Amino acid sequence: MPKILIVGGGYAGFYTAWKLENWLRRGEAEVTVVDPLPYMTYQPFLPEVASGSIEPRHAVVSLRRHLKSTKIIAGKVTKITHGEKSATITPNIGEAYELEYDMIVVTAGSVSRTFPIPGVADEAIGLKTIEEAVAIRDRILTNFDKASQLPEGAERDRLLTFVVVGGGFAGIEIFAEMRSFASDLLSKYPELAFEDTHFHLIEAMGRIMPEVSLKTAGWVIKNLAERGAEIHLDTQLKSAVGGVIELSTGESFESDTIVWTAGVMASPMLKNTDLPIEERGRLRVRPDLRVHDENNEIVIDAWGAGDVSAVPDLTGGGVGGFCVPNAQHAVRQGKLLAKNLVAELRGEEVHEYFHKNAGAVAGLGIGVGAFQSGKIGITGILAWFMHRGYHGLAMPSYERKFRVIWGWVLNFFLGRDIVSLEARVTPRAAFEEFASRPRPAAPAAAAPAEAPAGHPGPADAPVVVGGAVSKE
Ligand SMILES: Cc1cc2nc3c(=O)[nH]c(=O)nc-3n(C[C@H](O)[C@H](O)[C@H](O)COP(=O)(O)OP(=O)(O)OC[C@H]3O[C@@H](n4cnc5c(N)ncnc54)[C@H](O)[C@@H]3O)c2cc1C
Numbered sequence: 001m002p003k004i005l006i007v008g009g010g011y012a013g014f015y016t017a018w019k020l021e022n023w024l025r026r027g028e029a030e031v032t033v034v035d036p037l038p039y040m041t042y043q044p045f046l047p048e049v050a051s052g053s054i055e056p057r058h059a060v061v062s063l064r065r066h067l068k069s070t071k072i073i074a075g076k077v078t079k080i081t082h083g084e085k086s087a088t089i090t091p092n093i094g095e096a097y098e099l100e101y102d103m104i105v106v107t108a109g110s111v112s113r114t115f116p117i118p119g120v121a122d123e124a125i126g127l128k129t130i131e132e133a134v135a136i137r138d139r140i141l142t143n144f145d146k147a148s149q150l151p152e153g154a155e156r157d158r159l160l161t162f163v164v165v166g167g168g169f170a171g172i173e174i175f176a177e178m179r180s181f182a183s184d185l186l187s188k189y190p191e192l193a194f195e196d197t198h199f200h201l202i203e204a205m206g207r208i209m210p211e212v213s214l215k216t217a218g219w220v221i222k223n224l225a226e227r228g229a230e231i232h233l234d235t236q237l238k239s240a241v242g243g244v245i246e247l248s249t250g251e252s253f254e255s256d257t258i259v260w261t262a263g264v265m266a267s268p269m270l271k272n273t274d275l276p277i278e279e280r281g282r283l284r285v286r287p288d289l290r291v292h293d294e295n296n297e298i299v300i301d302a303w304g305a306g307d308v309s310a311v312p313d314l315t316g317g318g319v320g321g322f323c324v325p326n327a328q329h330a331v332r333q334g335k336l337l338a339k340n341l342v343a344e345l346r347g348e349e350v351h352e353y354f355h356k357n358a359g360a361v362a363g364l365g366i367g368v369g370a371f372q373s374g375k376i377g378i379t380g381i382l383a384w385f386m387h388r389g390y391h392g393l394a395m396p397s398y399e400r401k402f403r404v405i406w407g408w409v410l411n412f413f414l415g416r417d418i419v420s421l422e423a424r425v426t427p428r429a430a431f432e433e434f435a436s437r438p439r440p441a442a443p444a445a446a447a448p449a450e451a452p453a454g455h456p457g458p459a460d461a462p463v464v465v466g467g468a469v470s471k472e
Pocket of ligand 1: 040076
């Protein structure tokens with residue numbers, strides 16, 4: 001049976017495996033997905049997870065629950081030698097080993113792209129994983145708790161100053177959701193006033209959200225300004241050392257929460273393969289999603305899709321001629337990839353990827369959204385309903401759709417949960433504080449002959465109780 005190895009079970013990898021399960025005949029191929037995470041992350045929901053509008057577990061899709069006949073390996077692919085059709089698997093536990101395959105599908109996605117700005121690597125947090133979104137939510141809540149106990153001053157300001165770097169879609173969404181969350185929280189913190197909270201988004205370009213028109217982007221900036229969230233355009237972050245934000249405009253302030261969303265780059269894992277990579281570090285892929293080399297020759301049995309790949313955009317709409325890294329493409333490419341793999345196995349014709357951008361929709365906090373499709377721009381509550389409607393239905397599987405949508409309904413009546421579980425990062429602390437421990441073994445007792453007859457031993461001589469050494 002041919003062995004298909006899928007590297008990464010995110011959007012593109014999950015959909016490839018999911019569709020292969022439907023379309024492959026029994027015994028036609030054996031499919032394996034390797035991913036260090038046991039779930040696919042629905043990344044467009046991360047801003048709403050960070051703002052407490054979606055429960056973290058509802059925004060991820062269990063690989064084992066939904067991929068029933070696919071073999072799942074919890075680990076990373078750390079090397080691919082396609083010349084020998086062999087991949088090195090570094091499992092989450094145990095020694096690395098070689099896995100042979102017949103066809104490889106590379107869908108390892110992207111990672112946050114940073115620049116060597118002092119302090120960023122140490123102080124900032126990205127927004128690519130569910131754990132990061134949860135950490136941001138807990139940080140906002142914990143900082144509100146701490147700030148409510150402090151008098152006015154620099155320390156309180158620092159706790160209540162929130163910074164986002166990058167004014168793309170993800171950056172604006174997290175910024176707006178954080179603002180919405182903080183404004184909501186204020187009703188539960190009578191010690192704090194609206195003016196005590198500060199929100200800054202730093203964007204190097206002269207505009208935000210390149211996916212929407214200038215008019216729609218302008219509306220978003222104005223709306224956020226009215227909600228007390230400032231966007232610094234044409235501004236660069238110069239330093240974030242020790243949480244002290246220094247901007248290219250000369251402005252400086254302190255922040256305890258710096259979220260970095262200024263771009264992504266293809267998974268660096270690619271560098272450890274013999275597969276062809278283009279100038280921007282992405283896998284070279286043809287429109288039919290087969291990998292090709294510099295001379296446009298097909299690399300047999302190697303396929304790629306999603307953020308990790310440079311897939312030509314045949315609509316002519318992509319940046320530099322390639323599909324932009326988004327879920328809209330990753331999902332559709334994953335489905336086509338499954339179809340093409342089946343076609344290849346059966347000796348049938350493969351198809352090229354063609355998808356005209358369906359538009360963009362952003363959630364900007366409860367009741368606020370922005371939508372753009374061609375020249376049509378919609379803002380406000382209607383766009384917010386469109387955001388929730390689209391993403392609620394786009395979530396893979398009815399089980400997940402139901403959890404997310406039901407959660408929204410519950411929140412509508414009950415409000416969002418505002419409890420920080422930040423203590424989960426030290427889950428044993430409470431237990432350890434009061435746990436009894438065996439007393440340390442005392443040094444071997446001194447020879448009793450040294451004490452004169454009739455004298456007791458030294459006051460702190462150990463007493464042996466039931467084999468254990470203790471002191472009275
Ligand atoms: C905050 C945010 C909001 C977004 N909102 C939208 C939106 O509204 N609309 C939209 O279209 N797009 C949106 N996107 C973009 C979209 O989520 C991505 O383009 C999409 O997830 C890409 O899918 P992928 O399969 O290529 O990568 P991913 O979904 O990132 O999956 C990659 C997988 O590969 C795994 N992996 C990585 N390295 C290895 C390795 N060495 N071995 C094995 N496995 C590995 C990872 O663990 C991961 O599971 C958003 C992204 C973010 C971060």
